[in-house]
Amino acid sequence: MSGGEYAIDGGDFTTATGSVEPGAEIAVRAVSSLLYSGSAEAIVTVGTADGVSATFTVTTEPATARVDSPPPYPEGNSGSSQMMIPVSLNGESAVDVAVDDAVTGLTATAGVDFQPANDTLMIPAGSTSANVPVDILGDVLDEPDEQLLIQLSNPSAASLSQALATATIHDDDDPPTLSTADLQVLEGTNRSQAGLTVSLSVPEPEDGQQTPANFTVTLQNPILGETVTVD
Numbered sequence: 001m002s003g004g005e006y007a008i009d010g011g012d013f014t015t016a017t018g019s020v021e022p023g024a025e026i027a028v029r030a031v032s033s034l035l036y037s038g039s040a041e042a043i044v045t046v047g048t049a050d051g052v053s054a055t056f057t058v059t060t061e062p063a064t065a066r067v068d069s070p071p072p073y074p075e076g077n078s079g080s081s082q083m084m085i086p087v088s089l090n091g092e093s094a095v096d097v098a099v100d101d102a103v104t105g106l107t108a109t110a111g112v113d114f115q116p117a118n119d120t121l122m123i124p125a126g127s128t129s130a131n132v133p134v135d136i137l138g139d140v141l142d143e144p145d146e147q148l149l150i151q152l153s154n155p156s157a158a159s160l161s162q163a164l165a166t167a168t169i170h171d172d173d174d175p176p177t178l179s180t181a182d183l184q185v186l187e188g189t190n191r192s193q194a195g196l197t198v199s200l201s202v203p204e205p206e207d208g209q210q211t212p213a214n215f216t217v218t219l220q221n222p223i224l225g226e227t228v229t230v231d
């Protein structure tokens with residue numbers, strides 16, 4: 001017997017040769033391996049020069065690949081760091097598996113919150129998983145958590161059981177706070193000369209851009225007809 005994967009008489013075939021009595025039957029059962037190998041032929045031959053032979057084909061299905069959402073990833077305050085998106089197979093593959101991956105923004109903004117990517121992920125033979133790395137860009141702005149979309153396509157030596165997953169960038173910045181210095185104005189002085197210092201807690205971003213923020217100034221004892229200016 002020669003060729004690929006097979007069993008004989010319902011059990012594992014452990015030798016390439018054997019003997020049969022005249023009139024006996026040989027039962028050959030095709031079995032699939034646990035590893036993806038496409039199709040393989042097994043050939044059983046009885047006799048030599050005038051013998052008979054039969055060919056059996058064994059086909060194993062390719063692995064299935066899926067992408068899953070990772071835990072929420074902390075954004076960081078500067079530079080970039082890598083969030084790992086897990087892609088897994090349902091079992092080991094005997095051959096390399098390749099799949100294209102695309103990372104785009106849902107509520108996250110490409111180039112601001114993360115770097116978009118189009119790449120090909122390789123899962124080596126014998127492995128069951130690999131990661132899609134995504135560069136996450138840190139900042140110090142208070143924002144909502146934001147979402148990315150990871151999409152798999154064009155698998156090689158595998159099929160896709162789950163091609164889409166979302167990932168969350170967890171905002172780790174506190175909301176800005178507003179503070180004012182105490183202000184005392186003596187009765188009878190020129191009120192228009194009084195100055196009030198207002199401080200915003202959000203630090204300026206590294207690129208020197210202004211940090212947008214909204215705040216409210218409340219006057220405890222407003223005077224009718226008086227104009228208050230906030231710069």
Ligand SMILES: [Ca+2]
Pocket residue numbers: 075076077138139140141171172173
């Ligand atoms: Ca941050």
Ligand SMILES: [Ca+2]
Pocket residue numbers: 075112113137138139143
């Ligand atoms: Ca951000």
Ligand SMILES: [Ca+2]
Pocket residue numbers: 075139140141142143171172173
């Ligand atoms: Ca932020």
